[in-house]
Amino acid sequence: MDFMLTEEQEFFKKTVTDTIDRIVTPKAQEIDEKDEFPWDVWKEFTKLGYIGLRYPEEMGGMNADKIMCMIFYEEIARASVGFAQSVIMNMLMGTYFLFRFGNDAIKKRCLYPAIRGEKIATICFTEDQSGSDLGATRTTAVKDGSGWRINGTKMWITSGPICDFCTVLATTDPSKGLKGLNFFLVEEGTEGFSSGQTINKLGCRGSVTGELVFDNVWVPDENLLGKELGKGVVYVGDILDEVRLMTGAMALGIAKGAYNEALEYSRKRIAFGQPIAKFQLIREKFAEMDTLMNAARMLLYYGSWLLENKMDCRIIAAEAKILATEVCLKVVDELTRIYGANAFAYEYTPQRYFRDARFLLYGGGTHEVLKDFIGRTLIGKL
Numbered sequence: 001m002d003f004m005l006t007e008e009q010e011f012f013k014k015t016v017t018d019t020i021d022r023i024v025t026p027k028a029q030e031i032d033e034k035d036e037f038p039w040d041v042w043k044e045f046t047k048l049g050y051i052g053l054r055y056p057e058e059m060g061g062m063n064a065d066k067i068m069c070m071i072f073y074e075e076i077a078r079a080s081v082g083f084a085q086s087v088i089m090n091m092l093m094g095t096y097f098l099f100r101f102g103n104d105a106i107k108k109r110c111l112y113p114a115i116r117g118e119k120i121a122t123i124c125f126t127e128d129q130s131g132s133d134l135g136a137t138r139t140t141a142v143k144d145g146s147g148w149r150i151n152g153t154k155m156w157i158t159s160g161p162i163c164d165f166c167t168v169l170a171t172t173d174p175s176k177g178l179k180g181l182n183f184f185l186v187e188e189g190t191e192g193f194s195s196g197q198t199i200n201k202l203g204c205r206g207s208v209t210g211e212l213v214f215d216n217v218w219v220p221d222e223n224l225l226g227k228e229l230g231k232g233v234v235y236v237g238d239i240l241d242e243v244r245l246m247t248g249a250m251a252l253g254i255a256k257g258a259y260n261e262a263l264e265y266s267r268k269r270i271a272f273g274q275p276i277a278k279f280q281l282i283r284e285k286f287a288e289m290d291t292l293m294n295a296a297r298m299l300l301y302y303g304s305w306l307l308e309n310k311m312d313c314r315i316i317a318a319e320a321k322i323l324a325t326e327v328c329l330k331v332v333d334e335l336t337r338i339y340g341a342n343a344f345a346y347e348y349t350p351q352r353y354f355r356d357a358r359f360l361l362y363g364g365g366t367h368e369v370l371k372d373f374i375g376r377t378l379i380g381k382l
């Protein structure tokens, strides 16, 4: 066994942390308050090439291993989860199906510019009546000449109001449920494709989220992203572990940011003539938070190591996502206790961590659904 990061990973971690603290951290509170996409931060940050972290160098990527990716997700979410959400959407789910199934023209037109940060990408699963239950997808794609005609409305789409293209899940055969689902590329400017209502969110603000409408949208055959019809859910399954680990890393990032704030505050806040950090009950909180964060990070890195080495990590990835998110909720809760009444004021940061932490309960799979999956897999067929 080896628990050490490699020299390259250590160097990467330091560079990423410094860069994020220079470009993103100082803007985090403003991004949350304005709840507008921070184009200035995006332009400065995407120049550095991190969007292509997991993609091959010949595509403009960095070919980084899975541990490095987790380090990145954690660090950027530590600074600003609103900004992180849009960045990571371009890095992973917004571009994955183009990378895997797009032809050369699609890659040149959409994937490479998205990796360079010149185009905004997103993925559309969710509808008003289908979240966890993808089998209830109502958006349809019907064969029409040399292409497909798409109709439906997607909800809760990250970067939806500003996206240049999206990968949309639609059914080509509603009678087949999950086995009728496929992914299609739809680009901005396509007739019938528009942005609907923008959602005023509790947290993860600055990542603009909204509805996308597909009203008789026609796309050519090459925009069907997948080799075989009806295999959409199988293709999602191939990236699911990475997505779950990524959301776990984001949760850990928020936890780390909250922990750092708690530490700084408890050192300088005076009560009964001494810094509150000197009280045993406050110290206990730090002992607990650190223990939980270390445990979550170990599970997360273990899952990422399994993934990197192409080993089965389905259960560990789901467990790591759940643990990291629950730890995150616990840490932000402790932050609001340590900060006292100031945690209740919008001018301080704890309220932001408190709101942002809730987001990780849904992205990457709800805990009820993940626990059901873990339990079913462990128990096996009865």
Ligand SMILES: Cc1cc2nc3c(=O)[nH]c(=O)nc-3n(C[C@H](O)[C@H](O)[C@H](O)COP(=O)(O)OP(=O)(O)OC[C@H]3O[C@@H](n4cnc5c(N)ncnc54)[C@H](O)[C@@H]3O)c2cc1C
Binding pocket: 122, 123, 124, 125, 126, 130, 131, 132, 133, 155, 156, 157, 158, 159, 201, 204, 209, 359, 362, 363, 364, 365, 366, 367, 368, 369, 372
């Ligand atoms: C900030 C934000 C950004 C998002 N971005 C995107 C995006 O870019 N693209 C996109 O497609 N979606 C996006 N989503 C939506 C997200 O993927 C969904 O919220 C998620 O899939 C859960 O679906 P739901 O919210 O409809 O909950 P539901 O699936 O309706 O679940 C409601 C409750 O029922 C429980 N439940 C459901 N099924 C079961 C079961 N089988 N067993 C036990 N309990 C169950 C759930 O655990 C939950 O407690 C985003 C959401 C947020 C908050």
